[in-house]
Amino acid sequence: MSPSEFKVLVVDDDKNIRRMLQLALQNEGYFVDLAGSGAEALQIATKNSFDLAVFDIRLQDITGIELFKRLKGLGRELPVIFMSGHASLTEAAQTVQLGAFDFLEKPFSPEKLLITAQRCLERELMQKRIADLTNKQLNLSLNLQFTSPQMRKIQDELAKVAATDATILINGESGTGKEVLAHEIVSRGKRKDRDFIRVNCASIPESLFESEFFGHEKGSFTGAVQNKKGYFEQAHLGTLFLDEIGDLSISSQAKILRALQNQEIQKVGSEKILKVDVRIIAATHRDLREAMQAGRFREDLFYRLSVVQMTLPSLRECADDIDFLIAYFLKEFSLKHGLPIKDISDEALRYLRCYPWPGNIRELQNVVERLVILGGPQLTTEDLPDFILSRASSSLQSNSPTSLRSFREHSDRQFIVETLKRVSGNISQAARELEIERSFLHKKINHFQIDKKEYLT
Numbered sequence: 001m002s003p004s005e006f007k008v009l010v011v012d013d014d015k016n017i018r019r020m021l022q023l024a025l026q027n028e029g030y031f032v033d034l035a036g037s038g039a040e041a042l043q044i045a046t047k048n049s050f051d052l053a054v055f056d057i058r059l060q061d062i063t064g065i066e067l068f069k070r071l072k073g074l075g076r077e078l079p080v081i082f083m084s085g086h087a088s089l090t091e092a093a094q095t096v097q098l099g100a101f102d103f104l105e106k107p108f109s110p111e112k113l114l115i116t117a118q119r120c121l122e123r124e125l126m127q128k129r130i131a132d133l134t135n136k137q138l139n140l141s142l143n144l145q146f147t148s149p150q151m152r153k154i155q156d157e158l159a160k161v162a163a164t165d166a167t168i169l170i171n172g173e174s175g176t177g178k179e180v181l182a183h184e185i186v187s188r189g190k191r192k193d194r195d196f197i198r199v200n201c202a203s204i205p206e207s208l209f210e211s212e213f214f215g216h217e218k219g220s221f222t223g224a225v226q227n228k229k230g231y232f233e234q235a236h237l238g239t240l241f242l243d244e245i246g247d248l249s250i251s252s253q254a255k256i257l258r259a260l261q262n263q264e265i266q267k268v269g270s271e272k273i274l275k276v277d278v279r280i281i282a283a284t285h286r287d288l289r290e291a292m293q294a295g296r297f298r299e300d301l302f303y304r305l306s307v308v309q310m311t312l313p314s315l316r317e318c319a320d321d322i323d324f325l326i327a328y329f330l331k332e333f334s335l336k337h338g339l340p341i342k343d344i345s346d347e348a349l350r351y352l353r354c355y356p357w358p359g360n361i362r363e364l365q366n367v368v369e370r371l372v373i374l375g376g377p378q379l380t381t382e383d384l385p386d387f388i389l390s391r392a393s394s395s396l397q398s399n400s401p402t403s404l405r406s407f408r409e410h411s412d413r414q415f416i417v418e419t420l421k422r423v424s425g426n427i428s429q430a431a432r433e434l435e436i437e438r439s440f441l442h443k444k445i446n447h448f449q450i451d452k453k454e455y456l457t
């Protein structure tokens with residue numbers, strides 16, 4: 001990371017301090033712009049983009065905090081280091097709550113600023129790398145060669161719905177990839193370059209619901225210190241992903257429904273009706289039909305959302321995919337951590353296949369990442385976590401008698417059908433040949449649900 005790649009905006013009303021900070025930063029190699037007031041800073045920052053800003057808390061015209069908020073409101077959010085000569089703890093805490101990177105108390109040495117600036121930019125870079133990595137993983141993840149019919153079906157449906165603007169409801173247990181699927185649907189459609197706003201419906205308090213979803217006007221209630229765009233407005237022309245929709249309260253459901261039906265919203269404290277063009281994708285791990293019957297989910301909202309329903313299978317249902325997902329994540333995480341790709345023993349694979357994976361793909365992914373980091377060069381059962389060994393071995397044991405029993409049942413049935421065929425359906429003769437009682441044969445025929453059509457041709 002070289003300072004010459006970064007632009008810094010320094011805002012202070014004291015000319016000497018501006019000059020001193022400019023020299024320190026420029027000597028290090030940074031590009032520096034200066035502003036002596038909040039108004040000047042706003043003007044410069046709306047025309048140019050910066051990687052970092054250093055704000056004095058008390059400017060002549062507005063406070064540094066106000067400046068930070070206004071820039072955020074203009075979509076010019078950037079990492080900020082605040083400084084103050086008369087720092088109060090409350091102010092320092094307030095800036096950090098607002099998302100400031102750090103707070104420096106004047107007087108501070110130029111070195112202190114340089115170290116803080118470097119740490120801040122490194123963090124930004126790291127966050128960007130993580131975001132890029134996640135995006136890369138997300139893009140890849142539904143193009144994979146799934147073998148189970150259930151995941152193949154999802155891939156087919158995905159191809160069909162992606163080009164449309166249809167509202168989609170995604171069901172599936174936790175960790176099955178509902179969010180991954182939502183991203184994938186959008187990334188293949190015409191709104192891919194527009195905003196994708198994800199809302200976790202479970203985390204929004206009832207009292208803030210309208211302000212969060214529809215926005216508010218400045219001064220419309222205590223605490224509404226500035227105008228705020230709600231999720232619908234933010235997602236205008238893009239996509240609104242309503243995650244955990246099953247957790248929305250009944251009264252919030254009514255409000256969402258109205259917005260969806262009319263494609264329009266009204267901000268809290270405003271008379272105006274705003275038209276919005278938003279594609280909706282919703283997801284839940286809850287059974288909405290059951291919630292509807294229990295009166296916890298509105299039927300009209302359910303039908304509105306479930307124009308297309310996609311249900312992600314649990315990993316238990318598509319055991320066929322486990323081997324391939326393990327191989328995929330082994331490769332993926334070895335690359336991520338710069339380690340050689342490991343082999344895995346058949347025995348260890350057998351255990352992993354038998355484990356019920358309550359946390360689905362997320363859990364499998366975590367287990368494999370751990371194996372990549374902590375396991376030996378050839379992964380064996382020794383490397384597997386205890387919880388997998390114990391759950392899987394109990395299911396391995398209970399599985400064998402059942403499968404042996406089902407194997408016997410299957411072959412018993414086949415034997416009876418063949419005998420009946422040979423004797424043209426004569427039950428007495430078949431019972432004699434099978435060396436069993438006639439009544440017992442009848443019982444078996446009922447038990448196996450053998451139909452006459454199967455042996456009379």
Ligand SMILES: Nc1ncnc2c1ncn2[C@@H]1O[C@H](COP(=O)(O)OP(=O)(O)OP(=O)(O)O)[C@@H](O)[C@H]1O
Pocket residue numbers: 137141142144172173174175176177178179180181285361362363365
């Ligand atoms: N098809 C896939 N390919 C690769 N990774 C996947 C896939 N599906 C899910 N994952 C991984 O599993 C994890 C969980 O996925 P996601 O967050 O989409 O699940 P979810 O169904 O939304 O879970 P929850 O209900 O807990 O929110 C993610 O880290 C993701 O990387």
Ligand SMILES: [Mg+2]
Pocket residue numbers: 178179243
């Ligand atoms: Mg999720």
